[in-house]
Amino acid sequence: MNAQLMDGTRLAQQLHAETRRRADAVTLNRGHRPCLATVLVGDDPASATYVRMKQRRCAENGVDSRAVTLPASSTTAEVTAAVRSLDADPMVDGILVQHPVPVPVDERAVFETISHAKDVDGVTSASLAAMALGTPTHRSCTPAGILRLLDSYAVALSGLHVVVVGRSEILGLPVGLLSLCADATVTYCHSHTQDLPTQIGRADVLIAAVGRPQLIRGEWIRAGAVVVDAGYHPGGLGDVETATAAERARLITPVPGGVGPMTIAVLISNTVDAAERGLVSA
Amino acid sequence: MNAQLMDGTRLAQQLHAETRRRADAVTLNRGHRPCLATVLVGDDPASATYVRMKQRRCAENGVDSRAVTLPASSTTAEVTAAVRSLDADPMVDGILVQHPVPVPVDERAVFETISHAKDVDGVTSASLAAMALGTPTHRSCTPAGILRLLDSYAVALSGLHVVVVGRSEILGLPVGLLSLCADATVTYCHSHTQDLPTQIGRADVLIAAVGRPQLIRGEWIRAGAVVVDAGYHPGGLGDVETATAAERARLITPVPGGVGPMTIAVLISNTVDAAERGLVSA
Structure with missing residues (x-):
């Protein structure tokens, strides 16, 4: 193993500490805490676990959470009505709709019900376009x-x-757009890509976000590359076959403890941004 | 010259003919023609020429146009007010704000004033996000x-x-997103890209949209590639150095007569789409 590990757990702790200070300042200033509303539809155990983790991290960092749970039998109209009600509530700063919303609910329609200012998970069209254009979001x-x-x-x-x-x-999609805004040359690969190993071998920075365990083999990675593995699968596997990858990469994210902890840390930071001053980049 | 030329003039004529039939049907059905409103700010001669060309093509194809011309001294508030008025007018089906709107007017703010349904030029955040997500627009x-x-x-x-x-x-940005939705592997290059010749040499399909005459040299292009040149510069030059490129490419767009005629043909087709039934892909 030659690669240095990119420690997401530690960086997330630093971000949480900073967020907590900002949350406390908001609370002092306006008399009530920042508040994240979570919407969970159905009874998928993994989704329920993710929502609970987010609520716990909120509580640890001076942020209230409000849980809305809806049955799997909910219609799109029922879920959008619940979201619309949270969106209209001045006590709610940010809204998270846990993905995936079970079929046959139209997840996209539900997401689009969230106003841009409260879209702390960055799932609306308005947020996506803003990430593409480099405008505040x-x-x-x-x-x-x-x-x-x-x-x-x-x-x-x-x-x-x-x-x-x-x-x-x-x-x-959004991580490519953010990389493009940061002036990277960006290549999008996916299930229709021909000769994936060759494309991957060209990367200075590989971002694996494919959602299949160890699809990306370590020997495909260019020596000295930076490898970010956003996958998380049973048995603690990522999207990258780590052992060989770590021999070749310069920097690599562990799984778990790399990308995962950062996701929740940014969510809560975005919520406090929303409470502080509306739309501000994370 | 080995490459076959991709004849945009001929394809645009075919599209215009189809659009004209649809426009006539709309007119018969509702008693007035489809209408494109054009907004021209300032007195840039090239912009004025483009707007006149668009109006002429409208007239040739059974579509009314309504011209709004504003002085270069206009404020952002004045231009957005003009756009808002067109947007509220039920006789107007589509709105084109000629790019570039002169500084210090905030072009992005002006674009965002157009409602999604009337954004026949595809310049709003809503349209950009829809092109990324593959939703109707x-x-x-x-x-x-x-x-x-x-x-x-x-x-x-x-x-x-x-x-x-x-x-x-x-x-x-949008042509890459549309290509991605069409299941291509997509690479975005730009002014910060290192080793542009190598990146270009990897293309099955090269789309040159860089806006600098003959920046892309013919010998960079892979033998048998498809070359689309969206540039148009004084002297009839494109973004690609055509002579050598045409020796290597399998298919290439001429400049002029390739991409250019298609732009206006799609604009008017989009306007008739808007008149027919709201948001439909071109």
Whole structure:
């Protein structure tokens, strides 16, 4: 193992500490805490666990959370009505709708119900366009967490070739757009990409966001590259086959303890941003 | 010269003919023609020429145009007020604000005043996000024209490596997003890209949208590639040094007569889409 590990747990703790100070200042100033509303639809155990983790981190960092739980049988109209009610509530600063919302609810329609100012998870069209245009917004949590992690290890993206594997609306797509705004050359790869190993071998910075365990083999990675693994699968596996990758990479995120902790830290930081002053980048 | 020329003039004529039939049907149905409002700020001769060309093509194809001309001294508030008035007018189906709007007017703020349904030029955040997400929208005219041109020459983008040089909000950025939605592997290059010749040499399909005459040299292009040149500069030059490129490429757009005619044809087609049924892809 030659690569230095990029310690997301430690960086997330630093961000949480900073967020907590800001949250306390907001509370002192306006008399009530910043508040994140979470919306959980259905009874997927993993989704329920993620929501609980987010609520716990809120509580630890001076932020209130308000939980809305809806049955799996909910209609799109019922879920959007719940979101609209939270959006209209001046006591709620930010809204998180836990992804994935179970079919047949139209997740996109639910997301678009959130106003831009309260979209602390960065899932609306308004946030996506703003990330593309470089205008003020809450940045999607995992993508923003990845950029913070790279920055903390002095990886300046300008001019580097970032290869993103995956193009999901809340991860691959926005992390590529944020990298482009940071002046990286950006390549999007996905399930239709031909000769994925060759494309990956061209990366100065590889961002694996494909959601399949160990799809990316270590020997595909260029010696000296930076590897960010946003995957998290049963058994603690990422999207990258880590053992060989760590022999070749210069910097690599562990799984767990890399990207994951940053996601929640950015979410709560975005919530306090919203409480402080509306739309500000994470 | 080995490359086959991609004839944008001919394809634009075909699209215009189809648009004219649809426009006439709308007129018969509702008693008045589809209408494109054009907004020209300042007295840049090139911008004035483009607007006149668009109005002429409207008239030729059964579409009314309404011209709003504002002085270069206009404020952002004055221009947005003019756009808002057109947006509220039920006789106006689509709105084109000619780019570039002269500084110090905030062009982005002006664009965002256009409602999604009337954004037939595809310049708003709502349109950009929809192009990224693959949801219904008017697609930006030059990018949509490029995709139509490729399709008409049987270039199926799925799995191909599209390299876009340039990342402007109305050309490079959206044409890459549309290519990604068409399942291409997409690389964005720009002024910070290192080793541009190497990146360009990897392209199955090169889309040059950089706005500098003959910046891209013919010998950089891979033998058998498809070359789309969206540049148009004095002396009839494109962004690509054509003579050598045409020796190497399999298909290439002429300048003029390639991408340019498609832009206006898509604009008017989008306007008739808006008149017919609201938001539909070009």
